[in-house]
Amino acid sequence: MLDRLIEIGLRNRLLVLVMAILVMAAGWRAYTGLPVDAFPDVSPNLVQVFTVTEGLAPEEIETYVTYPVEAAMTGLPGVAKVRSISNFGLSVVNIYFEDGLDIYFVRQLVGERLQEAREQIPAGFGNPEMGPISTGMGQVLFYYLEDTSGNFDLTEMRAVQDWLVKFHLQTVPGVTEVLGIGGWEKQFQVDVRPEQLLRYDVTLDQVIGRIEANNLNVGAQFIEHNAEEFVVRSVGLARGIDDLERIVIKTVDGRPVFLSDLAAVGTGGAVRRGLQTRNGTGEVVAGQVIKLFGTNSSAVIAAVEEKL
Template sequence: MLEKLVDASLRYKFLVLIIFGVVAFLGWRAVVTVPIDAFPDVTPAQVNIYTESPGLAAEDVEQLLTFPIESGMAGLPKVQEIRSVSLFGLSYVAVYFDDDMDIYFARRLVMERLQEVADRIPDGYGTPEMGPNSSGLGQVFWYTLERADEQLNAAITDMDLRTLHDWTVRLILRTAPGVDDVMSWGGQERQFQVILKPLSLLKYDLTFTDVMEVIQANNRQVGGQYVNLGAEQYLVRGLGLVADEQDIGAMVVKVDDGTPVYLRDIATIEQGGALRFGAVTRDGKEVVLGMALSRMGENAAKVVEAVKDKVAIVESALPDGVVLRPVYDRTDLVDKAVGTAVTALVEGSILVAIVLFLFLGEVRSAIVVIAALPLAMLIAFIFMNEAGLSANLMSLAGLAVGIGMMVDGAVVMVENAFRIMAERRESGEPVDRTAAVLAAAREVANPIAFAILIIIVVFLPLFALQGLEGKLFKPMAFNISFAMAGSLVLTLTLIPVLAALILKPKEERDTWLVRIIKTGYLPLLSWSLAHKKTVVTGAVALLVASLALFPLLGKEFMPQLQEGSIMWRVTSIPSASLDQSIKISKDIENALSTFPEVETTVAMIGRAEKGETADVNYMEIYTELKPESEWSGDRDIEALAEAMREELE
């Protein structure tokens, strides 16, 4: 069968060239369209459910909110486990599904169950909502909204910043393609607060319930159908939405002997910040942090580009004195990780080309063999795109590992064809290059196919991995298999065609490098054959020694990667207040700012709405460093981190 494939390729050379020209085009198209990320997304298929209930203790949250929701999710198809966290004022439930579960179908099932669960939750204790459809790698762009100058723009309050972010910045950025949500963190959420006067309530014989009912009833818009006046029809509207404190104060609470009692008579109405469970500081001052979350399965690099395009619109909409400053850009990590892999691919390809030329000693043969390398990679990208794999550090590492193996079959095929041409030329026979290549293929086609299939079989155990390990290492195994399968097809189709078109019959002789190597190798080979027992014993001893050294090697699940930043985690005593945590974060930021290598520092305290599940005694501090080329000292990042730790302690 393999011989027939080679024979058909040599008969229709022009057709084979056209086919692989199309393959090269499709491969390049896959290269520019395949999703790009730093790492494989190992996040399981999960749906998060958040329920806000301000003021409710953790024990009551567990009993009234978490337990009904968690029990209501039981029985859904393909559910692996259900986890929950109950905090002061927040219930968090995570439903984990099997990896083959479609995330949108899973969210639909959860939404249907939430409609049933809503009846089990007492009125006024919160409404369960699903979290963003994002993964653990979904935070692709961080930024802060802050005052341009703390002194000149002191009139802009934290409440103004939060309102501006929620109702302007966030709404614009959510329109970026691929963005599922934009999270707000820090600042103060604006509220109209009615502060009742107890003595006035007693004076007018009113209760808290009376006042609450009046406020709810007087903040409504109602429709009154329409009326016909002459030949025209007019719509009737009841305008009752309040706009400011004066509208709220003008509500009539009670009529006492024909005299109206207004809300402003029994209460003080003012704007104030809502109770908050988190804050964000940057370089010693409070700011509002926004996080753009990419939708699951989206191309992280393209999502960040789309967000940056929207940022330009946001900046034009911001008032004077307010600026938007980026904090974290996912493309920096993506570019570094993918750049490392691409550099390895390029360097490996160049080394392979040099080695081929040195050992083959013939430019035409080297050109034919090297042609298999980029085409095999392009074929791998085509399969990656079809399989839904992203171009990341692990998947591209598969190509880097397989660079040398991709040309093995082509080397054997070309070398054998060159040998047959040289032998026929030496014997004085007319050399038909097509016939010589076909004869060479008949001799080595089966061994080449078996050798490449064996290489693919070696990676079969990686395909059997499940869970986190499978998501991390399967992309590498898939990519190597795709590339090796592509190299096999190339070896049996395109390589024979190129060999028949490009190779020329010449005298077969060793290159200067091979001659030098043989001068040392042949005597060693003769000695090894004469001392078989010694060689075998030495090989076994080396094997045993290597196995004995294996336990001494360091082991880690993932290699340490350096993004050019440091993340600190600070935990205070459980009873620490938010104001105390803010003070601590400012002290830490001021201490870190004394290091000349530091670009900026951002502290994220507690939690955001429908975001983290942490209390106000916990904070994460992100320290962005300047490029190492701008560092004045000679210490590396490890030494810098140790110096910072000593300063903080």
């Protein structure tokens, strides 16, 4: 049999050469498309639920946030175990499913039960949300923003990261989330003066309520006039410090008391619990790219670098 194959090969040298070239081309294509990871991804079938709260202690988070989420997840088909961590201002619930179940199917199950959990959590205690469709091995790339002109501070650089760079990178196939690290998240801050609250007999809850009520646009249907429809709406969404300062908190003898009479309004950075440095010499704004579960890490990294 072997002699017969050798004889056929010798008689059809061109055919053998063409077949050899095809095999080499197929091998090269398979090699270049081979998934490459630093370590094999042996992560369990996991869905994470995060709830960010405003300064609650771990005991309160465990009672009012973590427990309702855990209770809502019990009884889901394929659940192997449920684990949770309650930290200061943050609740993390890990739902482990049996191997072999489709990740998108289990996330759909968790999403349906999250609505039940939201109804059990008191108002103002946070809104539980699912984490990215990734694993612990999904962190594939770090990058940092460099201001070559020297005209931007860390707050402005963080705004560039969160509102420009992030959304562009999230369009890359295989990227499930882009996280910003370092810098300051820009906020409009209201620094209330206690003596002015006493002077005008206003409570802090009233100030917060009036700011929330006056910072939105409201639609009012339409008016018909001369066979035409005119849309009526109230434009009250604050677009800057001047708009916030002109919010009316109350009236005293027909005179409006504005927010500027009670507080100083300005911009500042949100409270943070860490920073990002480069080479230990200075603080920078950086980004972290997380790849989609099951995608090729090398292909995602190459696509992100090209986009950058």
